[in-house]
Amino acid sequence: MAGLATVFGSGAMTNSIPEIENNDVLFVIGSNTTETHPIIGLRMKKAVRKGAKLIVADPRKINLVKFAHLWLQQRPGSDVALLNSMMHVILREALEDKEFIEQQTEGFEDLRGTLEEFTPEVGEKITGVPKEKIIEAALLYGNAKKPGIYYTMGITQHTHGTDNVYAIANLALMTGNLGKESAGVNPLRGQNNVQGSTDMGCIPNQYPGYQRVDLAKIKEKFEKAWSVKLSDKIGLTATEMTEAAYEERLKAMFIMGENPVLSDPDINHTIKALKNLEFLVVQDIFLTETAELADVILPAASFAEKDGTFTNTERRVQRVRKAVIPQGEAKEDSWIILELSKRLGYDMKYNFIEEVFQEIGSLWPAVAGITYGRIEKWGLQWPCPTSNHPGTPYLFKGGFPRGKGAFSVVKYRPSEELPDAEYPFVLSTGRQLFQYHTGSMTRRIDAINAVAPEAYVELNPEDAKKLGVSDGQKVRVSSRRGEIVLKAWVSERPSKGMVFIPFHFKEASANVLTNTALDPICKIPELKVCAVRLEPATK
Amino acid sequence: MITLIIDGQKITVPEGTSVLDAAKKLEIPIPTLCHHPKLSPYGGCRLCIVEIKGMARPVTSCTTPVNEGMEVTTTSPYIERLRRTVLDLLLTDHPNDCMVCEKAGDCTLQELAYFYGLRELRFQGEKRIYTKRDGNPFIERDTEKCILCGKCVRICDEIQGVGAIDFAYRGFKAKICPPHEKDLDCEFCGQCVAVCPTGALTGKMWALKGRQKDIREIDTICPYCGCGCNLTLHVRRNKVIRVSSKEDTVNEGWLCAKGRFSYGFINSPERLTKPLIRIAPKESSEFGVRSSGLNSSLVTRHTSHFKEVSWDEALDYVAERLRDIKEKHSPDAIGALASARCTNEENYLFQKFMRAVIGTNNIDHCARY
Numbered sequence: 001m002a003g004l005a006t007v008f009g010s011g012a013m014t015n016s017i018p019e020i021e022n023n024d025v026l027f028v029i030g031s032n033t034t035e036t037h038p039i040i041g042l043r044m045k046k047a048v049r050k051g052a053k054l055i056v057a058d059p060r061k062i063n064l065v066k067f068a069h070l071w072l073q074q075r076p077g078s079d080v081a082l083l084n085s086m087m088h089v090i091l092r093e094a095l096e097d098k099e100f101i102e103q104q105t106e107g108f109e110d111l112r113g114t115l116e117e118f119t120p121e122v123g124e125k126i127t128g129v130p131k132e133k134i135i136e137a138a139l140l141y142g143n144a145k146k147p148g149i150y151y152t153m154g155i156t157q158h159t160h161g162t163d164n165v166y167a168i169a170n171l172a173l174m175t176g177n178l179g180k181e182s183a184g185v186n187p188l189r190g191q192n193n194v195q196g197s198t199d200m201g202c203i204p205n206q207y208p209g210y211q212r213v214d215l216a217k218i219k220e221k222f223e224k225a226w227s228v229k230l231s232d233k234i235g236l237t238a239t240e241m242t243e244a245a246y247e248e249r250l251k252a253m254f255i256m257g258e259n260p261v262l263s264d265p266d267i268n269h270t271i272k273a274l275k276n277l278e279f280l281v282v283q284d285i286f287l288t289e290t291a292e293l294a295d296v297i298l299p300a301a302s303f304a305e306k307d308g309t310f311t312n313t314e315r316r317v318q319r320v321r322k323a324v325i326p327q328g329e330a331k332e333d334s335w336i337i338l339e340l341s342k343r344l345g346y347d348m349k350y351n352f353i354e355e356v357f358q359e360i361g362s363l364w365p366a367v368a369g370i371t372y373g374r375i376e377k378w379g380l381q382w383p384c385p386t387s388n389h390p391g392t393p394y395l396f397k398g399g400f401p402r403g404k405g406a407f408s409v410v411k412y413r414p415s416e417e418l419p420d421a422e423y424p425f426v427l428s429t430g431r432q433l434f435q436y437h438t439g440s441m442t443r444r445i446d447a448i449n450a451v452a453p454e455a456y457v458e459l460n461p462e463d464a465k466k467l468g469v470s471d472g473q474k475v476r477v478s479s480r481r482g483e484i485v486l487k488a489w490v491s492e493r494p495s496k497g498m499v500f501i502p503f504h505f506k507e508a509s510a511n512v513l514t515n516t517a518l519d520p521i522c523k524i525p526e527l528k529v530c531a532v533r534l535e536p537a538t539k
Numbered sequence: 540m541i542t543l544i545i546d547g548q549k550i551t552v553p554e555g556t557s558v559l560d561a562a563k564k565l566e567i568p569i570p571t572l573c574h575h576p577k578l579s580p581y582g583g584c585r586l587c588i589v590e591i592k593g594m595a596r597p598v599t600s601c602t603t604p605v606n607e608g609m610e611v612t613t614t615s616p617y618i619e620r621l622r623r624t625v626l627d628l629l630l631t632d633h634p635n636d637c638m639v640c641e642k643a644g645d646c647t648l649q650e651l652a653y654f655y656g657l658r659e660l661r662f663q664g665e666k667r668i669y670t671k672r673d674g675n676p677f678i679e680r681d682t683e684k685c686i687l688c689g690k691c692v693r694i695c696d697e698i699q700g701v702g703a704i705d706f707a708y709r710g711f712k713a714k715i716c717p718p719h720e721k722d723l724d725c726e727f728c729g730q731c732v733a734v735c736p737t738g739a740l741t742g743k744m745w746a747l748k749g750r751q752k753d754i755r756e757i758d759t760i761c762p763y764c765g766c767g768c769n770l771t772l773h774v775r776r777n778k779v780i781r782v783s784s785k786e787d788t789v790n791e792g793w794l795c796a797k798g799r800f801s802y803g804f805i806n807s808p809e810r811l812t813k814p815l816i817r818i819a820p821k822e823s824s825e826f827g828v829r830s831s832g833l834n835s836s837l838v839t840r841h842t843s844h845f846k847e848v849s850w851d852e853a854l855d856y857v858a859e860r861l862r863d864i865k866e867k868h869s870p871d872a873i874g875a876l877a878s879a880r881c882t883n884e885e886n887y888l889f890q891k892f893m894r895a896v897i898g899t900n901n902i903d904h905c906a907r908y
Contacts, residue, residue, distance in 0.1 A: 017766070017789055038728065038795035039766040045700045067700060189765035189906075193886070194879035197904040200886035202877035204900050208887060213900050226895045231870065235900030241874040250874050250901075252864045256889055257878030258905055275821055279860045285810055293821065296857050297845065299811035302804070303762040304772060304779055308882030310760045312767020316789065320882055323757035323772040324779060324805065328812020329850065333878075333885040337892050339850075343858035346896045348888065356884040379767070379789070433726060434796055436763050441804040447676035447744060448801055451727065 003156075003165030003522065004185065005210065007173075008395075009402030012195065014184030015148060016314040016381060016393040021046045022182045025144035027137070029057040029168070030079065030154020030528075034064050035433040037152075037188050037313070044150075053144075055137050057082060057129075058154065059428065060458070060493045060500060070137055073495055074127040076426050077158055077415035077529045083167035084412065085123025085131075086138040087174060088115045095142030097176030104399065105173050107407035114409050126412060128495075142175060146182040152190060153430065157527040159416045161519040166408035173405045179396035189313035191437070192303075196311035199367075199382075200360070204235030209364025225363055228346070237523040239264070239516070246273035254281045256333060257300065261289040262438035262506055265514035265525040266481050283336060286440045289506060300333050301326040307353050308334075309375070311382075315392070317370050318379030415529035416517040419497065423479060423531035425463070426498045427513060430528075435504035443504070455486040455505035459534070463497065464490040467534055474537040477501070479530055482512035485537045499532065543609035558600035558611055559587055569613050570622060570651055572629075572736045573688035574601045577791065578697055584688055585625050586651070589613045597621060623655045631662045633737075634683050641679075642738035645751035648686065649737075665711070675723040677743055677800050678732055682714050685739040691715060691731035698793065701725055727796040733783060742800060748780035749773075758785070762880060763797045766790060770798060778806045814853030815845035861897065870898030877904040 005011035020026070020043040034041035041064065048054050048067045056064050057072040057079070065071045074082045090096055091112065101108045120131035127134075141147050149172060155164045168185055177183040189195045201208035211218045214232050223230050236244055242264060244250035253274070264270045274280060274293045282294040291297050305326040311317050326332070334353060341348050350356055354372045361368040366383040370391075374380060380391035396405075419426055434452035436442040443449060457477055459469065469475055471490040476483055477499070486501070486508040494500050501510040515530040542551045545562050552561045557580060562569055572584035582602040589600045592610035597618060600611075612618070630652060637643045669682040689706065692715060696702045703725035707716050717723050732740045754773040761768040769788035773781035779802045786792035804810075848856075864872055875897075877889045886904075893902045 037764050037766050038726070039768050039790045039793055039798075042698060042700075042791075042793055046698075049697075191765055191879035191905065192760065192762050192767070193881065193883065194765060194904070194906050196883040197877050197879045197881070197886045198906055200877075200883050201890045202886050202902050202904045203906070204903050207894075208890070213894075222894075226891065228895045229898075230894055231898055231900055233871065233900060235871070235902060236874055238876055238903040238905065241876070241901065241903065244874070249872070251868050251872040252861060252874070254861070254873070254875040254893075256876065256885075257880040258876040260876065260905075263905060279864060281857050281861075285804075286807075287809070287811060291811075292844075295817045295860070296853055297811060297815040298853060298857075299813060299815075302810075303880065303882075304759065304802075304805045306882065306885075308884040310767065311883060312760070312789075313765035314767070314789075316767055317883070318760045318767055318769070318789075319758075321757050321759045323755075323759060323774050324777045327806070327810040329814070330810065330812055331850070333881050334888055336854075337885070337888045339854050340858055340861075341892050341896050343854055344862060344896050348891070353884050356887055360883065360887050436797055436801070441762070442797060442801050444807050444809060445801045445803045447727075447803075448796070450676035451796075 003162040004169060004187065007166065007169040007406050007408065008400045010210070010395060012395070013186040013188070013314050014178060014395045015182060015186055016316070017043055019182040019394065020044060020148060021050060023047050023052050023146055023148040025053045025055065025140050025147035026150065027055045027057070027141055027147060028064060028150045030164075031150055031152040031188055032058065032060070032062045032064070032154070032430060033150065033188065034062070036190060036431050038433065040188060053140055055140060057137075059495050059498055062493070070133060070140065072127075072129045072133055072137060074129050075495070076428055076498055078127040078412075079155060079164045080160060080167050080410055081118065081123055081126035081412045082129060082134065083164075083171055084115055084118035084410065085120050085134050086141065087171055088118045088123070089120060089135050089138035090142040090174065091115060093139065093142060095139070096174045100176030101174060104179075104405055105407060106404040108174065110409055111170060111407040114411070141171070146180070147175075147177055148182055148184055148186060150186045150188060152188045154528060156187070156522075156524050158529060159517050159519050159526045160413045161524050162521040163410045163413065167410045169405075170407055170410065173407060178405065179394070179398065181394055184394060192312070193310040195313055195315060196309070199311055204237055207363070208360055209366060211364070222363065239518055239523050239525060242270055242273045245277050248276050251277065252279040253277055254283075255290060256283045257285070259288040259290045259438040259440055261293070262503070262509055262511060265511055265516045265527055267509055267512045268482055269516065283333060284440075285330070286444070288438070288440050298336055299328065299330040300336065301330050305330070306332045306334070309357060312379070315381045316379040317367065317375060317382065319372060319375050416526055417515050417530045419531045423533045424497070425532050425534060427477070427479070427510070427530050427532040428498065428500050428528045429503045429510040429514060430500065431504070432502045435502065437504065439504040439506065455484075455501065455508035456489040457486055457534070458489050458491050458494045458500040460494050460496045460498070461490050461492065464488060467536065469534070469536050476535050476537045477513060477532050479513040479515075479532045481515070484508040484510075484512050499534065541605045541607050543605050543607070543611065545611040546613055552605055554605075556605050558589060558591075558603045558605055558609070561605050562600065562611070562613055567613055569600055571601060572647055572651070572686060573690060575690055575694070575734055578690065578693040581689055581693065584686070586622055588618060588621060590615060590618060623657070626651055626655055626657055627661055629686050630657055631660050631664055632666050633686070640684075640738040641741045641745055641750065643750055646738060647736035667711070669714070673722050675727070677727040677796065678723055678729065679741045679743045679746065680723065681739050681741070682716070684737045685715060686737055687713060687715065688736060689715070690734040690736070691740060694730045694734050695725070699726065699728055699730055704731070727800065728794065729796065729799040730793055733792065733794075742781065744800065744803065745781050748778075749775035754780065761794075761798045763801070768794055768798050770794070772802070813847040814850055816848050816853060816856060817844060818846045819844045865897060871901060873897050873899055874901035877902060879905050
């Protein structure tokens with residue numbers, strides 16, 4: 001998100017889900033959409049049925065490939081080279097949108113020069129994608145009228161994740177594919193309200209509505225609204241908090257509905273870090289692996305036990321409604337926060353939950369026009385500044401919030417930990433269709449466990465043969481950080497030299513293996529590339 | 540644009556519109572079992588027959604495109620007699636077990652039988668006998684109740700793009716099944732279950748939990764991925780017993796296996812129900828990744844490492860510890876992770892708590908994983 005915010009002045013999906021079916025070209029890169037966003041996957045299939053051309057760029061032969069006109073099987077971590085050589089072709093064929101570049105962007109000339117070296121031949125050498133396919137993809141995208149780009153963590157979870165996002169933004173900017181219906185850049189958010197949590201300022205450098213904590217004017221605005229002195233020191237990101245806890249600089253943590261022990265890279269490191277804390281409060285609906293390390297555990301209400309709103313990946317604020325009474329003595333998270341706040345001498349008073357949303361609207365104009373009454377049936381997409389504004393299905397109609405869209409020069413940089421003689425495979429982690437995230441919800445569902453009972457490692461048949469591993473056999477996978485034993489799934493899905501492990505399964509958690517190396521700008525860990533070794537496990 | 544007359548009312552619709560859709564615009568009801576607005580027309584159930592002036596025989600309105608000046612009659616004693624016969628024939632080979640059927644009260648076939656007053660059946664004939672034997676964990680397939688409308692086949696192919704099932708055999712032996720009559724092995728989105736007009740396809744986990752007439756429906760948003768699908772929770776006695784989705788939503792009524800079938804965690808007996816305070820020192824506990832089952836030792840862990848306390852005790856303790864650490868070190872010695880599971884309002888309050896009450900910007904969430 002930081003990447004897109006730098007380029008456009010706003011970091012979110014530029015288009016909306018219903019617009020997908022009107023794309024003439026879809027470029028899906030680093031997103032296993034049918035498994036991670038199944039219903040968006042359906043819209044993509046619908047677009048294909050309506051005649052759109054689908055380009056899928058993914059190191060694995062994911063299900064979406066079945067519907068694709070073109071599949072680019074790039075090496076993990078080589079996306080920048082792929083995108084740069086596509087742009088090289090677009091410029092060579094003069095398919096750029098000169099008028100758009102002139103009027104709405106800046107920095108194009110700097111970029112143009114750096115793309116010269118990225119010929120399709122160079123692209124093929126780095127990415128492993130045949131140059132003919134790179135050219136075909138570039139021509140398809142470059143000639144399209146309403147192409148949409150879709151990506152998820154396959155793009156961002158790299159030490160050069162921000163560079164990947166810049167490269168995607170460059171591609172859309174140079175072809176003028178922004179600010180119009182269906183065409184745009186669309187990061188698909190992975191969790192029900194991850195867009196909302198970011199919007200609400202649960203990030204260390206920004207208040208609600210992407211307003212920076214280190215700008216005096218903004219700080220004053222929030223100080224006035226909240227009647228309290230605030231800090232202008234940018235806080236720590238989640239990954240930095242783990243480090244700070246590990247080094248005992250951070251003394252206490254309050255974790256609400258998160259399970260970093262399983263979701264963060266390098267589990268053993270995370271556990272040690274959390275154990276180092278003087279005081280840990282975990283507020284959750286289940287006794288998660290993180291809660292087991294807590295000093296106090298507070299039982300929270302689930303989504304079905306409270307009223308409020310979620311904001312989905314397309315910026316749509318939708319109503320969440322209470323359907324059942326919380327289990328046992330579990331309480332709404334809002335109640336818990338207000339009670340604690342009162343005990344610490346700061347009494348936040350709200351008569352009903354919509355008053356909180358009204359306060360948000362008073363501090364962030366983009367949602368000021370949204371009321372519960374207006375979203376009774378259909379959610380509204382921000383920006384929605386006034387009570388008669390219809391919401392905004394696609395962004396940047398008539399210009400970018402930061403003025404001009406900024407091109408960024410992006411150099412190809414290999415991943416931090418590459419395979420070598422000792423650890424010859426590249427490991428990517430991710431989700432699969434049935435389980436969800438750390439499994440604290442889905443792994444409690446019998447039917448889900450029946451179809452997705454255990455961890456596995458996806459392994460190419462040629463690699464399996466070389467290792468002497470057959471389908472279903474147990475293998476030991478090890479990295480510089482740890483090792484796990486799990487079943488091999490011998491399949492044509494991963495490319496040669498690459499393996500994939502879903503991270504839902506605590507008994508063989510992929511994050512025992514992963515690398516904590518971070519992207520320097522947005523501090524995202526490199527979960528999509530690390531080096532591992534495989535060997536048949538004895539039992 | 541084409542103008543036609545339906546039951547004496549004039550209407551103008553785009554070329555290519557079916558007579559059924561044109562009638563729908565006039566809010567003239569025509570019964571159907573095999574039609575779905577988002578699927579290709581099929582013309583299988585023969586219930587949507589209408590008379591068109593100049594045509595010798597009734598035609599299926601779902602597969603007949605409108606023509607200029609067409610005069611359509613959607614109901615007449617003759618048409619209704621034909622429809623009644625069609626239903627009669629369907630029910631002749633349908634298990635007469637509405638009293639124990641999951642679908643009762645929400646079943647199109649039952650509804651039509653009611654309105655056509657089909658108490659006694661005119662025909663006697665062989666009944667299809669099939670044993671229920673699909674071992675998949677999600678979808679109950681009761682082939683005896685299948686009327687071969689083909690909606691499930693079309694939705695699986697046309698919307699989901701999976702094609703897990705199709706028609707097999709012919710005539711009386713015709714049925715819908717996965718390849719080689721194996722157990723269903725698919726994405727288990729349950730789209731087929733959602734469109735089935737009878738009790739042939741139901742959710743296995745719905746069985747004996749309560750029928751439609753007993754439930755309260757509450758519209759909300761899915762708690763899983765970022766698509767933001769609209770869910771309708773079906774609640775009986777403070778339990779979510781079923782999930783569905785309405786058609787006019789951002790997800791067009793479609794759901795995935797998680798959205799449709801993974802609601803069981805809400806009423807799970809493993810939910811945390813009391814505030815807990817640690818009593819055993821951390822060093823003495825076993826932590827981290829367990830190799831055995833998911834909740835192998837949940838109970839002992841609860842009782843040996845934590846004690847149950849009242850909310851007042853828990854909150855007083857948390858407040859006291861946070862105040863101490865803030866005073867002893869600094870506000871920046873405290874950090875917080877908010878949750879992408881929680882609502883906007885809760886996330887807003889949480890960051891406000893950290894910034895205004897604790898005094899630090901150390902707040903983040905899982906956007907990076």
